[in-house]
Amino acid sequence: MSATAFPVRFPAPPRGVVMSTRGLVVCAHPLAAQAGLAVLRAGGNAFDAALATASTLNVVEPNMSHLAGDAFILAYPAKTGEVIAINASGAAPKSATPEAYHDGIPERGIRAGTVPGIFDGWSTLNERLGTWELERLFESAIEFAENGFPLTYRLHAKIVESQADLARFPSSAAVFLAGGTPPRPGSIFRQPNLGRTLRTLAKGGREAYYQGEIAEAVARFSREVGGHFTVEDFASHRSEVIAPVQTNYRGFTVYEQPPVSQGFVLLEALNLLEGFDLQSSGLGTVETLHRQIECYKLAYADRLAFAGDPSRVKWPLRVLLDKEYASRRRREFDPSRASADTGPGDPQGFEGDTTYFTVADRDGNVVSFIQSLFASFGSAVVLGETGMVLNNRLTGFNLKEGHPNCLEPGKRPIHTLNSYLVLRDGRPYLVSGTRGGHLQIQLNLQSISNVLDFALTPQEAIEAPRWSGYGGADVRLEERFVPEVFDGLRALGHQVSSLPAWSDNGTLSMIQFDHESGTLMGAADPRGEGVATPW
Structure with a gap:
């Protein structure tokens, strides 16, 4: 028409419409798209490319999705022709009762977050349909986190929009407002703590995140700033397939x-x-x-x-x-x-x-992948030295008693x-x-x-x-x-x-x-x- x-x-x-017969990555940031494409070129499948794209997006688009967010994945493996869904969303901490939020659920701050599900979702996709190890898939993300990437005008604008909220939390200001002001467009933006966390997860996998070093670091930080997270909250998380x-x-x-x-x-x-x-x-x-x-x-x-x-x-x-x-x-x-x-x-x-992206490869495999912090920069809290930005998905609950989406410990909110x-x-x-x-x-x-x-x-x-x-x-x-x-x-x-x-x-x-x-x-x-x- x-x-x-x-x-x-x-x-x-x-x-114009972009066409290919060998593979295609469509996503919200060109560096993340290139990360996924590099995997396809090197022989990885669409699911491998999706994980390279997803992890890189966490680094180059930190206002939209991050390692302490959530994800939902639709996967079509051509070999079976069956569409599967991975629900990688987290639940409210066990101590997050309606009584604990009698004054309302804050839009920002550590009390606004749920247990992050995103990494378990990545791990689940990798185990079921991937062909590469996480260490190889995270190479681009680690490179951009440790050595930096040119800050875009768009990310600069988003940091400016959330500057007041980010400035409330020292751990966040240290990352996004170093020197007291937002980094300028075109400057090289580095996140060394996030790079270390990615290296830890690339080697230690799900256990490192939900039962080991990362869970312990988040629980420790949460206690220090008045949050609800415990190691047990993380250990009990499981994605649904x-x-x-x-x-x-x-x-x-x-x-x-x-x-x-x-x-x-x-x-x-x-x-x-x-x-x-x-x-x-x-x-x-x-x-x-x-x-x-x-x-x-x-x-x-x-x-x-x-x-x-x-x-x-x-x-x-x-x-x-x-x-x-x-x-x-x-x-x-x-x-x-x-x-x-x-x-x-x-x-x-x-x-x-x-943030949403999709990947298709020449063998007919397809991934429809969405991951998020909910609001821009989520809770606006960087979880201490992990470098991870926490979601504010707890705000998706209703506090009205008896409502089907009412807040309960261990319950997941309805997601957008x-x-x-x-x-x-x-x-x-x-x-x-x-x-x-x-x-x-x-x-x-x-x-x-x-x-x-x-x-x-x-x-x-x-x-x-x-x-x-x-x-x-x-x-x-x-x-x-x-x-x-x-x-x-x-x-x-x-x-x-x-x-x-x-x-x-x-x-x-x-x-x-x-x-x-x-x-x-x-x-x-x-x-x-x-x-x-x-x-």
């Missing part, structure tokens, strides 16, 4: 991260959206946007009402993903009016949120982190994801619809103007939409405001597969620093 046919201000794409959740959308099988990820919301929204003929209403029109926005709101309302850690809470996930439930829920859609207060559905008696993998006739067709917190589902919904409903190329699908919902009737549109779209949505009751033409609310990475030719087609979001790097 030609960009000139869109009813939006959408100039010819500034980037489980089946992903899935649905069928217009003949395509769409896989998502299972709970505790909120990935099911995307699938429920797709089930709702499937009842509408979007091709007839057209790309970027008032009618199509209204349908997408309202379907997302209906699905997200169910997330808020029902979702919790499935190991602790029983909730109707199967029903929420049922096509008949979607048909019934769709009746609540009003084509003439925006909903200001969307309530959940009624499943009773019915049967039936970061999610990514998707689409199969057609049992083979990978599309893989994508984005950073963006609670906006991730919305951006993934639009990108998948852009490809499956409107046959856009991966780059067009990413660059197309997008909407973002912020609760109730609050909707924000990139200003590249034509004025008639703003006016039309307002007439339906949406409270519409504008975003910059290329907003910074998410950066998608995407690969599409052409099995007839064996071509991999990659695209990265111009809203960030990401690249699609071919072999």
Whole structure:
């Protein structure tokens, strides 16, 4: 479809689709993409390349993900043709009771964090599907941590944005505000403590992190600064290897991260959206946007009402993903009016949120990988001499007694982190994801619809103007939409405001597969620093 046919201000794409037949890495930072590509070139598979990319991202993009964060992974090993999910999210410390947080959960500080799950997720992927040892896979990350890399304008801006929070904690200020000010763009940024930790983990593996030297260092630091973490909290952590959740959308099988990820919301929204003929209403029109926005709101309302850690809470996930439930829920859609207060559905008696990257290799292996600290720099706490930045994922809990996502010791919060993998006739067709917190589902919904409903190329699908919902009737549109779209949505009751033409609310990475030719087609979001790097 030609960009000139869109009813939006959408100039010819500034980037082209990147193609390869041997391998492709698409991620948010070029140095991390090069790290993954080097592994592919040297004979590693997509899963090896993913771990080289993931570890390097922790170093060069420390505001987005780090060694004390979490991860969710979808893996498609071509040998089996079975999609597996790895849930590498951590739980609340054993002493993190609601009573301990009677004054609320702080946004920053060590008490805002959960047990980090990311390294156990890396180890699990490596053990199950990798072919290289961690020492070899961490070479780029260690090089950039110890010897440094040129600080980007984007990372400089993120340090400036979080400067006040980072300055509160001496261990954090020592890393990110050495000399009292943020490092300038282009300066060589080094993290020697992080480099030492990476070397320790490359040799000692999971045991060093969760039972040995690293766990002991974090527990010791936690005691010193009033945190809840103990060695026992770390020792009890285990990643889950489980089946992903899935649905069928217009003949395509769409896989998502299972709970505790909120990935099911995307699938429920797709089930709702499937009842509408979007091709007839057209790309970027008032009618199509209204349908997408309202379907997302209906699905997200169910997330808020029902979702919790499935190991602790029983909730109707199967029903929420049922096509008949979607048909019934769709009746609540009003084509003439925006909903200001969307309530959940009624499943009773019915049967039936970061950095993202993706890697594909020439053997057909595919990885959809998302890892995060939650907020930028997470808790804003560097865990002492480990050099690791702690997440602030505990803020994802609810403190309302009886709520399915209520804080409990040893319980995992519902995560914004999610990514998707689409199969057609049992083979990978599309893989994508984005950073963006609670906006991730919305951006993934639009990108998948852009490809499956409107046959856009991966780059067009990413660059197309997008909407973002912020609760109730609050909707924000990139200003590249034509004025008639703003006016039309307002007439339906949406409270519409504008975003910059290329907003910074998410950066998608995407690969599409052409099995007839064996071509991999990659695209990265111009809203960030990401690249699609071919072999």
